[in-house]
Structure formats: C-alpha cells, structure tokens
Amino acid sequence: MMNTQLTIVSMIERAEKYFSKKEVISRTHRGVHHFTYQEIGKRTRSLASALEKLGVKKGDRVGTLAWNHHRHLEAYFAIPAMGAVLHTINIRLSAEHLRYIINHAEDEVLLIDIDLLPLIENIKDELTTVKAFIVMSDEAEVPDSSLQPLYSYEALLAEGDENFQFATDIVEEDAAGMCYTSATTGKPKGVVYSHRGIVLHSMALSMADSAALSESDIAMPVVPMFHVNAWGVPFAATWLGTTQVLPGPMMTPKVIAELIETYQVTITAGVPTIWLGLLHELEKGNYNMKSLRAILCGGSAAPKGMIRAFESDFGIPFIHAYGMTETTPLVTLARLKSYQTNLPEEDRLNIRATQGLVVPGLEVKVINENGEVKPDGKEMGELLVRGPWIADEYYRDERSKEAFQDGWLYTGDVVTIDEEGNINMIDRTKDLIKSGGEWISSVDLENALMAHEAIFEAAIVSIPDPKWQERPVACVVLKEGKTLSEEEVLAFLKPQFAKWWLPDKVIFMDEIPKTSVGKFLKRALRDKVRENN
C-alpha cells in the first residue's frame, strides 16, 4: 500500500476543497462572525505565511493563549500544516506555571487574545525563547503593551499569502501539537501530539459507535481549545466539513444555552461542571434545545442524577466519555450495545453513567497488586491504556518513567471493569479515602449527593483520623434559595451506603474550588477543610 502519511495538512485541504461553503461561526469579544471554510482556508494559509516570515521553522513551537474562536482554529491548522508545533497554553495557570511551560516548550512565538495580554506582560521578562508576540482581536491595530515586538493578527493576515503552500515533508510521527497537564505536585507535564495521533483520533471521533461526528452536525466545543485540543473536535469537525460554533470568551450557562438555540447546535462537548451550570440555566429559563443530538461529557465523572435530568427532563442525550491530556483524549465512551437498548430505564442509565467501552483502536487493561482484575464490575484496579493516540512520555521530563511502563500509560485512575467491558471510575488514586483499611470512593458519594434536588454541587475530601487513618468530609453547595441541614444531608445518604462510608461532617460553602479546566480542585479543597477542622 502507498506510504501516504497521516497529516493535518490533508484535513484542512479537504475542508477547503469540498466544504468551501460550510461555515465556522465564531463568537469573539466584539460579536458573532461567520466564515466559510474557503475563507478559513485562505486565512489559515495567510497565517502560516506570516509565521514563516517571522522566522518560524519546521519543528518550532508556537504558543497560543486564546478562547474558542476562529483565529484559534486557524492557528490549529496553520501551525502544524507548516510543520511547526501548536502549543496550546492553559490560560488559567499561575504566572509561575505559565512561565515554566513557555520556557520549557521553548515557544518561539506567542499568539495571545487581547484580553489575555496581561498574563504574558506580567512574566515577559522571564521568558527566555519567545521572539515575537501576536495579539488576536477583531481590530488590525496593536494595543498599548509592554510586549515587544507585538504584531496584530489581522494586520499580519492582511499582508499574508492566502495561497501559501503547506509543508509537503511532514512525516506522520512528527509533532503537531502539545499541551501541558497539571501534576499533583511539581511543574506541569508536557504531552506532545503527533500528526498520526490526531488524524487517527479524528477518525475515532467520527465513527458511528463513538461520537459519530458528521458533516451534518453543528458542533460546539465548550471544552476550551487550550485544553487537549478541545477534545479534538475542531480537528475532526474541520476535516468533515462540519459547521462549527466556537463560543468565545466568558461562556456563561446563559451564553451556552443561547448559542445552542440560535445556531441549532447538534453536538457539544465539555466537563460536568459546565453541564451542571447549563442544567440550572435550563431549569430557570425557557430554551429550545431540540436540535441537540448529544452532549459529550468528560474530564471527570458525571453524576448519574445529572445524566438522568438531561435525558428525562429535557430529552437531551448525554454521552459520558473518559480521557485525559495524555490520551488526545478519547479513550472510552458510554453507549448502549444493541442488546441493551431494551433494558429497564434504570439499568440503561447505570450503563450510561459508567465511563463506557474503549473505542476501536485503543486497548485498556485494569490491574492491581494481583494482576488483571476480574471483569465483574467490582474488583478495583488502576486503568492502563495503550494505542496510537496515547502519549509514550512527558516532554523532556523525568516523571515519564512513573506513568509510562511496559508500553502502557498508567492513568492513576482507579476503576472497575464489567463483563461488557464498561469502565467505571472509582476515583483518582490520590483521591480515594482509606478508612480502617478499606477504600471509600469520593466519586460515589459526590454523585449521590448531587442527585439531591437541593444540592447544586458537592465534593468529598478526606481528613486525617487517628483511629481510622482517614475519614470523609462532604463539602456541599446548595442551589439558589434552597436550605438543607447537615442531618438532612446525612439522612439522605444513609440508605445508599454502608455506615462507615458516611461523611463525618457536612460543610456548606458558596462554591467548590475548581481546576483551570473546571474539575473539582480536590487538593485546594482538602487543604482548606483540613485547615479549618
């Protein structure tokens, strides 16, 4: 067979050639813009030519600090298609971590949204490799800034070559992108995505038994484009000629609901906290969500009650998925097998609330100290993953050898696997609570709490205990206008769990601290709770 390389170049070229009329709808700080893929193609080529003029060469890293919008999408293709490496930078990192990853990746150029300039202005004197800054905004002027040299994105594009020829010497193993993931301790760890990995991941996203992404979809990635390539949606959607709605900065639940309604979004993707917010908004407002054929949810385990609420109360199909920065990210996805579709509703919901089955193309294995666990949905072990879109190391990082062993990625997630192959997330290894020699799953308790009609969100953390080693404490945020006592919370949990699983204490708070990508920040919460108890 021909040794045709799987590269991102062919993905953008397909959109230009065959879907030139289809649209990317982009919400920026100034308003909503419509671009055809023909226009996106020309602008992408212009951007690549401008970067080349600025000295970007094959293999160079180019960083982006940006929301989900068309300029970020152009960077998604221009940078890898010229043979350089798209380094999407998490804008919610601390100044210290921003400095670290930009220097560690050795970014040559940074593309920065106008409202995010201060993030880099603060640390500009500590950046060791950046030679040029490009500000992304709807205007062609350069704002006042201490960053030098600073170019306007639109001015560069206006002078760029819209017929720029993409690289023809890319090998599929070449780096196309990179993204840093927060570590439990220490600096963020870099993951490099190859062209091959991204193309194969795009195929996986488009398979009928996976997310079935299609030309006929109107796809809105709510998950940030600075986080694992917005789960690969912008890559696959462009390739397929899918209409994209890029929701831009300051995505409140109201903005999300309005965009879905206005643009008849069919599929959207994001973390559970986003959907918890949307659910709350839908309960208050009066929106038409009929266009939605799927909400793709991952990043952390979604409470079963939330899945039920979306499906039963609003008729919105909810697809629970699992992945991580190291896995591009799609690993598993919860769909019913054909012979499960006639099960009673509660049984179906129980399957749909698992992380689901590994997608074709990858392999998973669950191990504990006794070897591979029994596929009985009960025995717990750590989830291991391998396949062509799984990282095999952290970028120039000593910590690689902990996570990557014998050709497998050790995810650090404790799971069970049932006889159907469904993975069920018990906890992060480090978030499991060890009480009296037995494990308590914080995720199970959280999901039970979040099924209570008065509870908006809840997190369980451990406090040290002289007798039991660790004991669980519940942190609860109530819905607006609702009240609940500690006794009521515990009484609600009591029939559902063994007595020794029940939290020792319930702490009511205004908000659960979250990570930069919307997951519960267990570490900060634990510190806060332990400080006050």
Added chain:
Amino acid sequence: MMNTQLTIVSMIERAEKYFSKKEVISRTHRGVHHFTYQEIGKRTRSLASALEKLGVKKGDRVGTLAWNHHRHLEAYFAIPAMGAVLHTINIRLSAEHLRYIINHAEDEVLLIDIDLLPLIENIKDELTTVKAFIVMSDEAEVPDSSLQPLYSYEALLAEGDENFQFATDIVEEDAAGMCYTSATTGKPKGVVYSHRGIVLHSMALSMADSAALSESDIAMPVVPMFHVNAWGVPFAATWLGTTQVLPGPMMTPKVIAELIETYQVTITAGVPTIWLGLLHELEKGNYNMKSLRAILCGGSAAPKGMIRAFESDFGIPFIHAYGMTETTPLVTLARLKSYQTNLPEEDRLNIRATQGLVVPGLEVKVINENGEVKPDGKEMGELLVRGPWIADEYYRDERSKEAFQDGWLYTGDVVTIDEEGNINMIDRTKDLIKSGGEWISSVDLENALMAHEAIFEAAIVSIPDPKWQERPVACVVLKEGKTLSEEEVLAFLKPQFAKWWLPDKVIFMDEIPKTSVGKFLKRALRDKVRENN
C-alpha cells in the same frame, strides 16, 4: 505518541473481549448456523494453530476458495493474525488463471469449499508451491478427492488450540491479504493489502459520513469474500461487534430477500447486477425489507432508475459507492451534504447517482491531456487516487509502472468531478466509444435503457465503422413476459440524447455475459456482437 501498530490482531481480539455474545449467522451448503464471536474467536485461534502445525510461517501465503460463510471469516482473521497472508481466490476464474495466480502468489496451503474441490482437482498437477489442501464443509470427514494431502477443516479445528496466541511481531506495513484482479489483456494482477491499510479502511467504513457501520447493524455482505475482502465489511464488522449474516453459496435473489427479511439485515453490499435481480424479486414477491437502512452498491455504476426504484417503490436507501481491487476498495461514496437535503427529489437523485465524494483519508484528482480538469461536472478525465489503503504496485508484476505513477493510482476510469467534489463515472477508458472524433459514454446509454420499465438489463458496446470509426450497439434483455421492438427502444432513447449517440442497432438477448464478480463482461459481449454483425 506510542508506536502502536495498526493490525488485524487487535480487531479480532476486540470482538472476543467485548462482543463475545454477538453473533455471526452463516449459511452453508447444509443450513444456517449461529456462532457467537466467542466461538468464532476460539475457532479462529484453533485454525491458526492448525495452520502453524502444517508449517505455515510468517509471510507465507494461504489461499482460500470459498463462499461467504463463517469458515471463510475465520480464515480472514486466523491467517493475518498469525502473520501469514490471506490470499482470497476468485472461484470464477478460468483454470488457466487459477493455476497462474496460485503459483504466482506461491500459496503454501489452500482452503477449499467442498463443492469447489473440482476447480483445484483439475489443475492440481500444475500447482508448484501448494503443500496441503483443507476442505471446508460441515462434516469432519475428508471426501474422496485426488488432492493430497487433504485435511478436513473441522477435524483440524477439533485438534487445534483454541487459546493459540496470535503473532505479536506484526508491523503495520506487513502484508495481511492479497487479491488478484482481472486485466484487460494478459494474466490477473495481484494486489497486496497491508494490516495498516485494512485497519484504516475499516475505520473509514465506520465513519458516520461513510457507511457508518456500527455494532447495532446486522450486516450482510453479498459481494463475495473472494472479491476485495467483500469490500472490507467482514473485517470492520468483526472489529465493531456487528452481527454478520454470511449468505453462503448459490445466492439467488430469493435467498437474499429471505435472509434480509428473516435476520432483519440493516446493511448489505454488492454490485448493481445483484440489486437488479433483487429488485425483480421484490416486484414479484411479498417481502418485508423495513429493517434495511442501506444498500451499499459499487463495482460498476448503478443505473439511476434502479436507485429511484429502491428508494421510491420500496423505501430502501441506496448508497452508491466506487472502488476497485487496488483500493481495498472504498474510494468514494454518494451521500447528500447537509445543505443538499432540501433540494427537489430529482436533483437529490442526480447527486446520489454519482459515485460521490472521496472518503476522508484519501485524495482524488481528475486529469486529462490539459492537466487537472475543471470541477464543472462536464470536463472528462482519468481518475487518480492516493492514500494509505491504495496499492502502490501489482505484486511482482511488470505492469505496475503503467498504473502507478508519481505516487498516484491511475484508475483507468474516465470521470467528471463537479464543484461539490462528486465524481461521476463516464466509462472505463477502454469502454468509451469514439464516434466521429467525439466520445460516447456506454454507461450513460445503459443507465437510460435500464430505466425503461420493460428492460431488465442492457449493455452498450462498439462495433467498428468505416466512416465514424466506432458506433454503439445496444444489447438488451427484456423482463419476463415483456415485449419491445428495436424502434420502441430507439424512440425511448431519442429525446434523451444527441442523435449521433443513438445506437445503430438493438440486439435482444437472454442474458448479458458477466465477469466473475457480476460486472458486464464487455469484452466477451463486444466479440460476440462483432462476430455476428
């Protein structure tokens, strides 16, 4: 990213692990059998162990002469998964060609359906490399035969190791299969399929915008498993855990209709002549075809009238596709883009009757003597294809250099391409009729004729003409009980074509001679017509 190899091993292992309860329904000479994927997995491993005992090593070719049934499916996986090469042999080839390809491929072992033994008994003394024969039937006994040594498939399996470990040293570029394609002149040409090509092709078949093959399908490949891997359906379907219906020997239209109805087949695949036969059967009989979500049709251009009849008269969605032995085979597929779904019915049908758009992962180009043709749906040129599941040579064959040039496969098909990217087949280069310096498309005339309610099938061939160089002649087969005169046929064509396109003559016959895979055998027909005129 991990350098995980794309191999067929992981495809069968996925079926064993996660779809152990799903079924393969297999029609043999004796009846219909049901096997779970767990059973298929064990039998596949037993077969691999038996072949290993017979001396089959990595890289060795193992030939099959078989209909579509579970034993053939087991060979599809056992042979490549042990690192050997599955050589599917077209049972309809002449003795001379059978001898040639078995010797040319250097097959070590042949697996032969019991009713096909005479094909090989006839040529056994001329086979230079075959060391063992295996007869496939429902019995464990070996029938009387001049083939030596001859083993019983079921007896070998009974002694085999159902826990046999598949090869772990397969590299994705390794040969997994091969298939010979008829040449216009000379010997058949061999095409080798790599593991990588078959895995990527399986992903392409499963993409939502392609055939969307899914676990929830009940897939019946009518296209023979000895012809381009039954278009890859058995590979993809096993990987996804799809229920398969393998229709076995002597597939009459009645058998096909009954299998669809009985097993609630959702997707089936085959050449136009098969569907013409089915259409005829549906018109006569009283079948429930409601389960069918798609008929996949390729191999040669389907008449628009047939597509219309399936969809309008029987409500059966028809997907027109294009490919060839050299392309694994899926290249293009005709589906409406989202913005075309509201076009008037006739416009939609016109799009659906083209060969459609290139699937993601491949590239096409149409060239003539002036370079790339205009994408106007009018300018004709030869179709070129490239991509990771396209052959880059014929196996040990001097003729490779004609078809493979500058990294492209020259298909020999004359097509147009429109502004949406849809390929429209005009003719095989060699079947175009040159009259007075202008081209006449035999395919266009055939499709027009086959839209006539009294015509069952029709083929156009050229006869030499002293003045015009070549002139078209129509060969027409009427439906049972219908009558039609030459004048009526020409009067029917007249309003649809320029005067000089109209055939000089209409010849009524009982049957159009067909190739081994059900395409019109233009060469034989041309010889016959020229002989008698």
